[in-house]
Amino acid sequence: MQVFPRLFLILVLLCACWVLYLLLGSRFCVPWFQLRCWHLEEEERHMPTAPGLARFDGYVSVPDGKPLARAQCRQCAVVSSSGQMLGSHSGMEIDQKECVLRMNQAPTQGYEEDVGGRCTFRVVSHTSIPLLLRNQSYFFKKFRDTVYIIWGPTRLMSREKVGLAYRTLLKMKEMYPSLRLYTLTEKKMAHCDELFQLETGKNRMKSGSFLSTGWFTMVLAMELCEQIFVFGMVNESYCRDKSQSPVPYHYFEKGRLDECRMYLAHERATRGGHRFITEKAVFSRWAKKRNIIFTHPSWPSD
Numbered sequence: 001m002q003v004f005p006r007l008f009l010i011l012v013l014l015c016a017c018w019v020l021y022l023l024l025g026s027r028f029c030v031p032w033f034q035l036r037c038w039h040l041e042e043e044e045r046h047m048p049t050a051p052g053l054a055r056f057d058g059y060v061s062v063p064d065g066k067p068l069a070r071a072q073c074r075q076c077a078v079v080s081s082s083g084q085m086l087g088s089h090s091g092m093e094i095d096q097k098e099c100v101l102r103m104n105q106a107p108t109q110g111y112e113e114d115v116g117g118r119c120t121f122r123v124v125s126h127t128s129i130p131l132l133l134r135n136q137s138y139f140f141k142k143f144r145d146t147v148y149i150i151w152g153p154t155r156l157m158s159r160e161k162v163g164l165a166y167r168t169l170l171k172m173k174e175m176y177p178s179l180r181l182y183t184l185t186e187k188k189m190a191h192c193d194e195l196f197q198l199e200t201g202k203n204r205m206k207s208g209s210f211l212s213t214g215w216f217t218m219v220l221a222m223e224l225c226e227q228i229f230v231f232g233m234v235n236e237s238y239c240r241d242k243s244q245s246p247v248p249y250h251y252f253e254k255g256r257l258d259e260c261r262m263y264l265a266h267e268r269a270t271r272g273g274h275r276f277i278t279e280k281a282v283f284s285r286w287a288k289k290r291n292i293i294f295t296h297p298s299w300p301s302d
Ligand SMILES: *[C@@H]1O[C@H](CO)[C@@H](O)[C@H](O)[C@H]1NC(C)=O
Pocket: 107, 108, 109, 134, 135, 138
């Protein structure tokens, strides 16, 4: 006879605990609920942004990891750092585009006539961070509205493990709190590698190559821009044609390296090369499917 009331009491207590657990658990995200909490976070992250804003999930801010959110650009100028820019007189045309994308440490000062002066986005290789740091007032004060997008291997760029390059970015952000600094997520880096493999049939890592900053810039531009104008990029066959007159590899480093010699050497390198020429063959295929126009030199469209 005494067994039943005791069982009943235990049952009531268990129910009470369960209810309490449910109430507290959902509020404070205790273990076991983590799955559910995680789902909530996911939902939050996929919440629609303000009208007119698009979210670019592969690019996250330093240090808080928020995805890049901004309006799409109707027209973009992607300005190559190539010596082809010299004497192109493209400055005005470039500055008239809604968004201007530049790469690494390419300056505008002194080259406005050919390359323009505005810079909405600057896509930067982790290896070029020291070059920006060498001229901080120029990059971080004069161009304080520019969005800096830094790419690099996870080993150096990890937020979670605070990689070496990421640590430098944290310091930059401390020195210039209003700096708009973003990194590519690990997933985005992998996606860019997959794109390369999909387009070339070659595994980027196994073929001993690195993607170029130009590759990451084109990927960003295709997400960001409705129409892309690329300035100063040569096509895939240009450097095989011996009759072309040489131009510097970078418009701002006159007389140092020759563009085509650089491209051909990189294309052949078995380790650590950039496949500039292969990448341009891919860009030309992308241009057939998307709104991409190559100017100075212009690429014939068929
Ligand atoms: C910084 O960059 C600008 C533009 O290229 C250049 O004029 C200036 O001399 C540079 N300053 C230093 C300290 O390198």
